Amino acid sequence: MVCAIDISEKPELNDPILIEGLPGIGFVANIAALHLIKELKATRFVQIFSSSFQDFSVTIPGGMALSPSNELYYVKRSGASHDLIIWYGNTQALTTVGQYELVAKVLEIAHEFGCRFVISIGGFKKDEAQAVPGVYSTATDPDTMQLALDLGTKVMVGHVFGIAGLSVGLAKIRDMKGFSLLVDTPGMNPDLNAARYALITLGKYLGLDVDQSKLEESVLEIKEILESFGIIRSITEEKKKEEEQLRWFI
């Protein structure tokens, strides 16, 4: 199947921006995406299953079986110049080939719904937590880079692994532009503070003023989902096999 796509609705979207929010170091993107989905009352319209996800189901309280999956949500914003597509999920793909397939498929779908701009979010591994974490960016082109720097980000130096790196790096396949927001984070646990700064920077760009008072709820929810999926532990271990010599900070 490679990727099985289930599109439940075909919304008319106004020049939408794709926001990537999959699990990664510090789960910065994942927390931010879940929080946006809840605060902006986003609507799920696409579900993606990939044969490069883990081959199991996870039970949730009540007994329902959840599969590893990715989802796209849309947010219509009357009066704003861009609607949003939020890319959320409980896993990245387990293999390099699977990662490429997943990004290529999501960019293809987003493109079909009129999207021409992608913002990926990620953690940038620092040894120590910081009260005000730095936000770093990389972009598809100099003009877009300037847009990111204008938000107060610093120039990213180094590799951007996984979906956060690929979704900006491969944007050009679909003639899309975009940037990454990579926030300092010390480690493997869901990092509320890093997610807060990701949301602040993102909000500045999108003209969004997201209420952060319930951000901790999103962190706890993410933590519960990810622990039940064994993903807090297992993604890291899977990736280590392939790339153990490299620092992984999406």
Added chain:
Amino acid sequence: MVCAIDISEKPELNDPILIEGLPGIGFVANIAALHLIKELKATRFVQIFSSSFQDFSVTIPGGMALSPSNELYYVKRSGASHDLIIWYGNTQALTTVGQYELVAKVLEIAHEFGCRFVISIGGFKKDEAQAVPGVYSTATDPDTMQLALDLGTKVMVGHVFGIAGLSVGLAKIRDMKGFSLLVDTPGMNPDLNAARYALITLGKYLGLDVDQSKLEESVLEIKEILESFGIIRSITEEKKKEEEQLRWFI
């Protein structure tokens, strides 16, 4: 080839239910499926070969070469509200990608024959054998979960690996519903008692009263097939490479 499908017959089936019965821990599903095939005189109509099965043939007494394969059998039940499709085989796929491909293909075929409901069977690893093993379930949705609980099952907590988990987790791709029946079993050998309780629970749901007097024959047959395939040993070892950190209990 990924999956090569040989459909030898196209039966008209009445709202059939798919029953998954591949080898796994305790071989609970495999024994139950073989026993149903024999007792209900089920007819094989589909044979599936996957390039993710092992690349060998096995000889059986008399010299015939058997390949690793999966098969679908149908049972017509006059007067009953559901015919049956039994998914039997001597192996699961060797890789995560192969598992997804196999489940997706079987769900696709079953769906074509009108199936909208899947029941997967599996073992749930316990350290010690139990006279009356617990039966646990997980389901695609709350209503279906209630159907399973009404059979006397308990709510499953944790991961359901392999085909037993995927076939329920991916059912939604085909707009199908279903549940898993996971029976306590201590180990790696074909477990007659666990299979008995799987059949009792399944029979309750399907309104089937299957004679279990020859169940031991099915256990011995399964044991012989699986030992000749080296599968009792090798599936477990193959999977360990990928998922050694996780408990495998399909």
Added chain:
Amino acid sequence: MVCAIDISEKPELNDPILIEGLPGIGFVANIAALHLIKELKATRFVQIFSSSFQDFSVTIPGGMALSPSNELYYVKRSGASHDLIIWYGNTQALTTVGQYELVAKVLEIAHEFGCRFVISIGGFKKDEAQAVPGVYSTATDPDTMQLALDLGTKVMVGHVFGIAGLSVGLAKIRDMKGFSLLVDTPGMNPDLNAARYALITLGKYLGLDVDQSKLEESVLEIKEILESFGIIRSITEEKKKEEEQLRWFI
């Protein structure tokens, strides 16, 4: 590409029999196939490259670059009831998936040229060389098994790994019949004596009286090709990674 196929000629063949002769333990099949190609002046009409072969070229004296490849040769036999298709090559595929793809592709091509019967050849690992090696067989069905036993073979017991096993095991996908001839051989080096007995048994079935006086030349040629490809050493090592717990005797 998976498999790239180059068909240089489309001969009209009379109910041809496919003879599998790829490298394996003792190189029994490979020697026999090369010898048949030379003695019967077979004509190459198909060349197959697979992305599951090793990614290198090998230089031969004079400097030409050889890639790993498989080839099909045909032999027209006026007066005989079957023409021949000989499947020769300097490698099997490196992965399980590649092996399935390769067999499926060759069976598909052979079927297109009218072939409905396959004979695979292999070595059966014995600890010591034997003056008169045993020849074992396995078959697609009881009638075909009897044909093989009538040639003086014994019933094979156990696994038949790799192409020798798959080509008979998967024959049913194309509604083909066939048997394997597996000859006792002690080890990893090209085994002239085992190849001689494979050719004698095969000749009996096909009504072929192949001159064996130059068989040693074929052995030396095979040895040279395989050593230059590093295949005498490397196939074994590659396979060990996947199947080290199993005895490999195609």
Added chain:
Amino acid sequence: MVCAIDISEKPELNDPILIEGLPGIGFVANIAALHLIKELKATRFVQIFSSSFQDFSVTIPGGMALSPSNELYYVKRSGASHDLIIWYGNTQALTTVGQYELVAKVLEIAHEFGCRFVISIGGFKKDEAQAVPGVYSTATDPDTMQLALDLGTKVMVGHVFGIAGLSVGLAKIRDMKGFSLLVDTPGMNPDLNAARYALITLGKYLGLDVDQSKLEESVLEIKEILESFGIIRSITEEKKKEEEQLRWFI
């Protein structure tokens, strides 16, 4: 996606020759290709992304995100009998299957633009640096081999791994001819001297007189790109997993 191809222009080319210049031991081909692109003011017309490249982006000074990619450039040469297609990139594929897919795709594209001849460049690992490194060649056929020998090359003996070997070995799939130029080089660092001799030999064949005064600039540029990609280190390590028993000298 396997390979995503972006063709930005469809130039009319006059019987073009494909020159392979991907990273490999000594980065001989990579330096030579980059130098030709700069000196001949070649125009990029194709960009190739493969799901067998590494799943990350790399930031370059200024913050732009670069993905692993391959590129084709063309050079029109009025008065010459052959235009050029230069195959440049910052990576080879990470897996055997990916290497085959990549070569097959590039040969397919080059063929569409009228190319019937390929020259691959590579390093041939020697233990010590040599003031005048030897240049070795292998070819698709005896006539082409003679063309290479006439340039002063010696007959290559052994394996030619990776893209340098595959692109000549697989040329026959597209009815193309060609040869490899393999230059003595001691090690893993970009080797200016070996690249110089590759360019001299290549120039002799193509009737090109490339100014080499700025060759060191190309070496430094390659070094910077490759170090930022971690490729000087990581390709070698990746390949070791698969082929550690073999000497790698593309």
